[in-house]
Amino acid sequence: MTTLTTPGVKRGRDAARTRKRLRKIALNGTATLVFLIAMFPVYWMVSTAFKTNDQIFTTEFIPFPTSFTFEHLDRVLTEGVAGNSIWLYLRNSAIVALGTVALGAIFSLLAATAVARFKFKGRTSFLITLLVVQMIPAEALLIPLFLSVKRLGLIDQLLGLIVINVGLTLPFGIWMLRTFVAAVPKSLEEAAWIDGASRMTAFWKVLFPLVAPGLVATSIFSFITAWNELIFALVLMSPDGYTMPVALQFFFGQRGTDWGAIMASSTLMTIPVVVFFLLVQRRMVSGLVAGAVKG
Amino acid sequence: MTDTSIARRGGGSASAPSGRPRRSHRPQKASGLNPKLIPYVLLIPGLAVIAALLLYPMIQVFVISFQKVGIPQIRDVNPKPADWVGWENYTKVFENDIFWSSLRNTVSFAVIAVTLTLAVGTAVGVLLNQLSKRMSTLVIVGIMSAWAVPPVAQGVIWRWLFDAEAGIINWALNLLPDFLSNALFGRADWTGEPWTNEAFTIYLILILMVLWSSFPFVAVSVLAGLKGIPTELYEAARVDGSSPWRTFWQITFPLLKPVFAVLTILSIIWDFKVFSQLYTLMNGPTVREAFNLSVFSFSEAFKAPPKMGSGAAIAVILTIILLIVTAFYVRQMLKSEELR
Numbered sequence: 001m002t003t004l005t006t007p008g009v010k011r012g013r014d015a016a017r018t019r020k021r022l023r024k025i026a027l028n029g030t031a032t033l034v035f036l037i038a039m040f041p042v043y044w045m046v047s048t049a050f051k052t053n054d055q056i057f058t059t060e061f062i063p064f065p066t067s068f069t070f071e072h073l074d075r076v077l078t079e080g081v082a083g084n085s086i087w088l089y090l091r092n093s094a095i096v097a098l099g100t101v102a103l104g105a106i107f108s109l110l111a112a113t114a115v116a117r118f119k120f121k122g123r124t125s126f127l128i129t130l131l132v133v134q135m136i137p138a139e140a141l142l143i144p145l146f147l148s149v150k151r152l153g154l155i156d157q158l159l160g161l162i163v164i165n166v167g168l169t170l171p172f173g174i175w176m177l178r179t180f181v182a183a184v185p186k187s188l189e190e191a192a193w194i195d196g197a198s199r200m201t202a203f204w205k206v207l208f209p210l211v212a213p214g215l216v217a218t219s220i221f222s223f224i225t226a227w228n229e230l231i232f233a234l235v236l237m238s239p240d241g242y243t244m245p246v247a248l249q250f251f252f253g254q255r256g257t258d259w260g261a262i263m264a265s266s267t268l269m270t271i272p273v274v275v276f277f278l279l280v281q282r283r284m285v286s287g288l289v290a291g292a293v294k295g
Numbered sequence: 296m297t298d299t300s301i302a303r304r305g306g307g308s309a310s311a312p313s314g315r316p317r318r319s320h321r322p323q324k325a326s327g328l329n330p331k332l333i334p335y336v337l338l339i340p341g342l343a344v345i346a347a348l349l350l351y352p353m354i355q356v357f358v359i360s361f362q363k364v365g366i367p368q369i370r371d372v373n374p375k376p377a378d379w380v381g382w383e384n385y386t387k388v389f390e391n392d393i394f395w396s397s398l399r400n401t402v403s404f405a406v407i408a409v410t411l412t413l414a415v416g417t418a419v420g421v422l423l424n425q426l427s428k429r430m431s432t433l434v435i436v437g438i439m440s441a442w443a444v445p446p447v448a449q450g451v452i453w454r455w456l457f458d459a460e461a462g463i464i465n466w467a468l469n470l471l472p473d474f475l476s477n478a479l480f481g482r483a484d485w486t487g488e489p490w491t492n493e494a495f496t497i498y499l500i501l502i503l504m505v506l507w508s509s510f511p512f513v514a515v516s517v518l519a520g521l522k523g524i525p526t527e528l529y530e531a532a533r534v535d536g537s538s539p540w541r542t543f544w545q546i547t548f549p550l551l552k553p554v555f556a557v558l559t560i561l562s563i564i565w566d567f568k569v570f571s572q573l574y575t576l577m578n579g580p581t582v583r584e585a586f587n588l589s590v591f592s593f594s595e596a597f598k599a600p601p602k603m604g605s606g607a608a609i610a611v612i613l614t615i616i617l618l619i620v621t622a623f624y625v626r627q628m629l630k631s632e633e634l635r
Binding site: 027028030031034035037038039041042044045048056057058059060061106107108110111113114115117118120123126128129130131132133134135136137138139140141142143144145147148150163164166167168170171174199224227228230231235244245248249251252257259262263266269270273274277278 | 331333334335337338340341342344345347348349350351352353355356359364369419422423425426430431433434436437438439440441443444445446447448449451452453455456458460461463465466469486507511564567568570571574575578579588589592593596597603606607610611613614617618621625
């Protein structure tokens with residue numbers, strides 16, 4: 001500890017140490033503040049979901065749900081909103097998101113391999129197209145796609161929504177995955193060829209496992225985009241086909257708002273994404289093939 | 296033969312010894328397909344999706360913006376063909392006051408939100424870099440959870456925070472001493488203050504919400520960039536007695552310029568198109584003065600009576616603005632190694 005009675009030299013060293021410690025306290029204090037501010041809205045959502053209405057509709061500040069209850073969760077899962085249980089909307093969202101991931105993964109892997117592994121006529125134009133279509137706002141696609149889907153009789157079909165989400169996520173998916181494919185040294189595949197493997201075998205046995213982390217990262221991106229997508233689901237689906245983002249809009253009625261039910265539903269929608277994301281976040285970063293060729 | 300059709304990415308380092316015949320580079324079993332065709336075959340599904348779902352609709356929305364498309368054209372029974380009306384949709388849109396307020400909202404929101412997001416995100420990124428490993432991991436997990444919250448859930452949560460009767464913001468404002476609250480805002484009692492009925496307060500919430508949900512991405516990207524800067528540079532700056540502020544502008548900023556360029560352009564693209572959060576915040580296209588171009592286009596096209604043509608015209612204008620704003624970025628990418 002710093003004692004001010006100690007003689008000169010030591011006092012100087014102690015002052016430096018104190019300054020260092022103060023700096024550390026200031027840094028950690030600011031960091032804690034950032035953490036709390038970032039987490040508070042999420043915490044407030046979850047805690048409201050488990051409070052009784054007495055504790056929700058009050059002008060007082062109740063930091064913890066001391067009257068812990070499952071009534072809101074229970075209510076949204078049985079009664080639900082817009083005529084259906086929240087289960088149905090969660091299921092619809094899951095179908096759309098997983099369908100988008102499955103189709104998108106195949107398409108983007110093929111296209112990314114083409115772009116990263118081959119030189120061909122039109123390659124640059126294709127890449128420019130990928131870049132430019134990402135700037136197009138979804139609202140610009142909404143009107144023509146709505147009219148086409150209506151004409152094709154695909155209104156209210158989850159498949160139609162999946163296909164549109166694949167379209168929305170594919171350009172970025174290819175763009176992202178391409179760098180992962182390019183990062184795998186060509187020599188690895190060539191080594192497999194020398195050992196007598198066919199192009200297909202080399203692709204599946206050598207390239208694919210090494211690109212898998214990239215594919216996971218791309219898939220998470222597609223999943224989150226499709227899970228969160230509001231505008232197309234709103235326009236193309238009727239209540240039985242609503243996804244979670246659309247269903248949440250229907251809680252705001254004329255006669256006051258049932259905040260407990262809304263917070264319970266948005267918790268159900270948010271928690272899977274956040275948990276899923278935090279689980280794979282480390283693998284996303286540590287992925288890639290550092291040292292696959294060079295020992 | 297095959298070698299010419301294959302991009303040699305990273306292939307140089309461990310290629311076969313020069314003594315071997317070149318043929319051994321090729322897969323032994325021929326796949327039966329001309330190697331020159333392989334990339335095109337691989338591209339077919341992706342290209343088909345992009346053409347059908349992005350390029351074709353893009354042309355169509357342009358065409359529709361010159362047509363009159365309403366109930367008679369979209370009804371299921373005996374629909375009428377669309378009438379060609381020339382520039383009428385555009386002239387009508389330009390005469391509409393809501394268009395100009397939407398344009399103003401779109402641009403000012405983007406400018407403010409992008410600036411704040413980059414400033415706060417960079418500050419937090421620099422802060423994270425100074426923390427211990429355990430502390431920075433904890434903070435990253437916290438802020439990235441905020442980032443992962445779906446936009447619609449964000450809108451719902453922030454509506455609840457700013458709720459007129461039981462919202463925590465009004466509770467907190469009521470805590471202010473009356474004289475201070477009166478001096479600052481001209482009122483002391485905040486209970487019942489509705490925040491989501493008026494354009495100004497809607498955008499106040501929207502800016503806070505978008506800042507909250509997008510600074511983590513900037514912070515983590517900046518942190519990753521900072522980790523790549525050799526510590527010797529900072530030691531040298533410290534020895535020379537450089538202030539932290541000066542060190543940031545003289546060392547960190549120039550080295551991280553490419554990171555900032557990408558983050559800026561991505562933020563601009565995201566903030567120009569903000570839809571879900573705004574839509575949820577005002578519970579659908581309700582407050583006309585608070586529309587941005589996205590919500591205005593949606594409202595024209597899908598709120599009764601549907602005016603698809605004028606919705607399309609607004610969407611085309613928004614797209615053109617975005618393409619102009621991002622043209623610089625696309626050109627930068629074209630010039631760089633990225634595409635070769």
